[in-house]
Amino acid sequence: MLPPDPDKMIVNAARGRGVISRIQFLVLTAARQIWQKLTGTLVKVLPQSVYRFLTSWRWKDPATIITNGQRDTDKQVDIPLPDVFKSPEVIRELLKGSAFLTREDRLASRNNTNQRLVSAFGLDNAFTTNALSHKDEFVTRAKQLLRLDQAKWRAVAGNAEQLVRFGITRQEERAEGVVNVSRLVQTTVLLAVMPILFPENEVAQLTFEADEAAFSAAQAINRIWAASKTCQVAEGELQGLLRELKVLLTSPDGKNPLNWIIPAYETLWRITFRCFIEVHYKNPEQQEHFKEVFRHHVADPMSAEFEDHVNSNCGVSCSNIVNEALRLYPPTKKIYRATPGYPTDSSTYPAADIEALHRDPAIWGADADIFRPTRWASEKMMPVEVRRRGIFLPFGMSPSLCPASQVFAPRIIALLVGVMDSVMAQQCGSTWKIVEDDGIFRVGPLRNDRDAYLSLSVERCEEDVSIHAA
Numbered sequence: 001m002l003p004p005d006p007d008k009m010i011v012n013a014a015r016g017r018g019v020i021s022r023i024q025f026l027v028l029t030a031a032r033q034i035w036q037k038l039t040g041t042l043v044k045v046l047p048q049s050v051y052r053f054l055t056s057w058r059w060k061d062p063a064t065i066i067t068n069g070q071r072d073t074d075k076q077v078d079i080p081l082p083d084v085f086k087s088p089e090v091i092r093e094l095l096k097g098s099a100f101l102t103r104e105d106r107l108a109s110r111n112n113t114n115q116r117l118v119s120a121f122g123l124d125n126a127f128t129t130n131a132l133s134h135k136d137e138f139v140t141r142a143k144q145l146l147r148l149d150q151a152k153w154r155a156v157a158g159n160a161e162q163l164v165r166f167g168i169t170r171q172e173e174r175a176e177g178v179v180n181v182s183r184l185v186q187t188t189v190l191l192a193v194m195p196i197l198f199p200e201n202e203v204a205q206l207t208f209e210a211d212e213a214a215f216s217a218a219q220a221i222n223r224i225w226a227a228s229k230t231c232q233v234a235e236g237e238l239q240g241l242l243r244e245l246k247v248l249l250t251s252p253d254g255k256n257p258l259n260w261i262i263p264a265y266e267t268l269w270r271i272t273f274r275c276f277i278e279v280h281y282k283n284p285e286q287q288e289h290f291k292e293v294f295r296h297h298v299a300d301p302m303s304a305e306f307e308d309h310v311n312s313n314c315g316v317s318c319s320n321i322v323n324e325a326l327r328l329y330p331p332t333k334k335i336y337r338a339t340p341g342y343p344t345d346s347s348t349y350p351a352a353d354i355e356a357l358h359r360d361p362a363i364w365g366a367d368a369d370i371f372r373p374t375r376w377a378s379e380k381m382m383p384v385e386v387r388r389r390g391i392f393l394p395f396g397m398s399p400s401l402c403p404a405s406q407v408f409a410p411r412i413i414a415l416l417v418g419v420m421d422s423v424m425a426q427q428c429g430s431t432w433k434i435v436e437d438d439g440i441f442r443v444g445p446l447r448n449d450r451d452a453y454l455s456l457s458v459e460r461c462e463e464d465v466s467i468h469a470a
């Protein structure tokens with residue numbers, strides 16, 4: 001009789017539902033971790049040949065075998081379509097990188113999946129380097145840049161307000177009063193994050209030329225990103241993008257600015273856009289309450305009220321609304337890891353399906369597809385609790401947890417949504433007419449792909465007509 005296969009046992013436990021399976025899974029995973037720690041110590045003291053002999057049988061990541069049951073790294077087997085994991089247990093294992101003994105291997109398993117970004121954008125940052133020291137330096141610098149005091153937050157709010165005001169006026173001039181909302185969000189986010197990411201550089205003044213360059217850069221980033229997934233990026237695209245960025249960043253330090261712009265802008269504009277649509281157009285009953293919550297935040301972006309749902313009129317805090325947007329519309333829909341037993345081809349890397357995890361009715365209830373920020377206003381949904389359960393991962397998890405996750409990202413999303421709302425309200429007595437809705441009112445959650453709702457447009461409305469009457 002064959003001895004029991006530990007990997008299969010873990011997989012079966014992870015697949016099963018109920019208390020026994022959970023306990024089995026936890027015990028087996030803990031046993032594997034102890035074994036890994038032990039072999040991790042052995043690698044430092046034993047000669048390579050002895051170490052290799054001892055570790056020739058070792059616990060592998062359940063993710064490597066969960067679908068086929070019998071995947072074996074040593075035997076070259078035919079591997080079918082990429083595996084996409086949706087259960088919190090397996091996602092946690094995949095993202096923690098439990099299959100790897102060293103930090104270097106864990107980093108490589110993440111960054112090998114990002115090599116397309118090296119050729120597409122010329123990136124050399126925490127997402128692409130396999131050198132631990134370089135990655136650590138980048139993350140430390142990111143934490144420094146994103147730690148803003150009250151005065152800096154106020155400056156970000158003031159700058160964002162000017163950007164939205166200018167963006168609206170510019171678009172109205174060039175398109176006979178029509179404002180394309182996605183363009184407004186993209187240019188605002190790009191120009192708002194630049195002074196934060198490049199405090200030592202000079203960012204261009206608001207001019208016609210800068211606005212055009214920001215939009216061209218935003219469009220080029222989207223095009224290159226999409227092309228990098230499916231085919232070769234068109235020749236000259238990257239050079240064109242870098243030229244546009246030179247208009248915006250007047251004293252470049254010689255390094256590729258995209259190293260910072262891609263992780264920050266790429267995620268932020270899409271979630272800001274969707275959060276804005278949900279708050280402004282999709283929830284008529286709560287709209288006024290939500291807007292009120294955001295306006296408070298704009299007035300004091302560092303306030304403790306950000307988390308406080310008890311004192312708000314509608315029983316939800318700013319943080320509850322932003323979390324709900326991040327749950328339904330995680331900008332990083334899937335997180336990939338190169339894992340032993342899989343070919344090193346980007347189309348077949350196993351993936352943690354964050355979007356599916358965030359919309360799983362077994363976890364979030366029958367209304368998982370509905371934007372309902374009040375679900376966050378309970379003890380069970382405290383940030384620490386959801387992280388512990390591994391069910392809410394818009395920012396990934398340790399050892400690659402996003403440095404913007406705790407404070408910067410949620411607060412800047414709320415700030416940008418709030419500023420857009422207050423500027424539009426001030427400029428037009430709070431009523432705008434939708435010229436092109438691009439399907440935002442269709443039943444169900446909004447589409448979460450990058451080219452959705454790009455034609456959503458509004459224009460000022462003379463009479464006091466509700467935006468939903470359009």
Ligand code: HEM
Pocket residue numbers: 095110126127135138139142146260263264265267268271330331332335336393394395396397399400401402403404408409
């Ligand atoms: C809503 C906004 C954001 C979202 C949803 C987001 C999402 C993520 C996710 C999912 C990861 C983990 C990737 C993985 O495990 O492979 C990550 C890591 C990271 N993010 Fe963000 N991010 C956001 C904003 C930012 C901003 C503004 C910065 C600033 C530069 C940033 C910098 C980073 C860095 C450096 C890492 C790598 C951390 C490491 O490897 O230890 N992110 N982010």
